[in-house]
Amino acid sequence: MIYMLLQADTSAAGGQMDSIAMIDLLMKGGVLMIPLAILLVVALYIFFERYFTIKKAARIDKNFMNNIKDYVASGNIEAAKTLCRNTDSPIARMIEKGLSRLGKPLKNIEVAIENVGKLEVYKMEKSLVTLATISGAAPMLGFLGTVLGMIGAFYNLAQAGGEGGADILANDIYQALVTTATGLSIGIIAYIGYNTLISMVEKVIFKMEAYTVEFIDLLQEPAK
Secondary structure, eight states: OHHHHHHHHHHHHHHHHHHHHHHHHHHTTOTTHHHHHHHHHHHHHHHHHHHHHHHHHHOOOTTHHHHHHHHHHTTOHHHHHHHHHTSOSHHHHHHHHHHHTTTSOHHHHHHHHHHHHHHHHHHHTTTHHHHHHHHHHHHHHHHHHHHHHHHHHHHHHHHHTTTTHHHHHHHHHHHHHHHHHHHHHHHHHHHHHHHHHHHHHHHHHHHHHHHHHHHHHHHHSOOO
């Protein structure tokens, strides 16, 4: 039993030492690790904030359009508008704009809905350009750290006059490569996050277009 406890303590200590060693390694990456850390925090914040926002935008009651059809068919336009106002969704805001243009030429209604749709897409894509920029800037910043580290390594080697050359190079180079590894990791995370969000936005746009077509078809149905 005592042996098992000692072994557990040793394993826990070993894991803690590994964590400390990793932190120390990252800290030795130099001053460029600070902007890289900031880019990572910004990338994660944008991804999760946009993810939940876009996911919320994609949600809409399955009976929403059926209720709109019933209200329009019965001539209760105000009830249809109220339903749209009470539904927090890009689709609902587009339909509401279309309802507010009833009585005007169909082309005008389509343009009004399209304009609202563009604004809603813009809202969903907010900050995605920043995420795409981070996916490219982080690796470049990492490479810059490596180049600066290599310059420092050879400068220190020259200053040492060739004494302890291997140790000096090894120490400086592994520190320099930390920035490259970190920058590439952040770039990969941002790139995957960006493409995931773009895919989600495209699905919402498809749904918005489908509901718009359904609404326009409703307006073209002959009165019963």
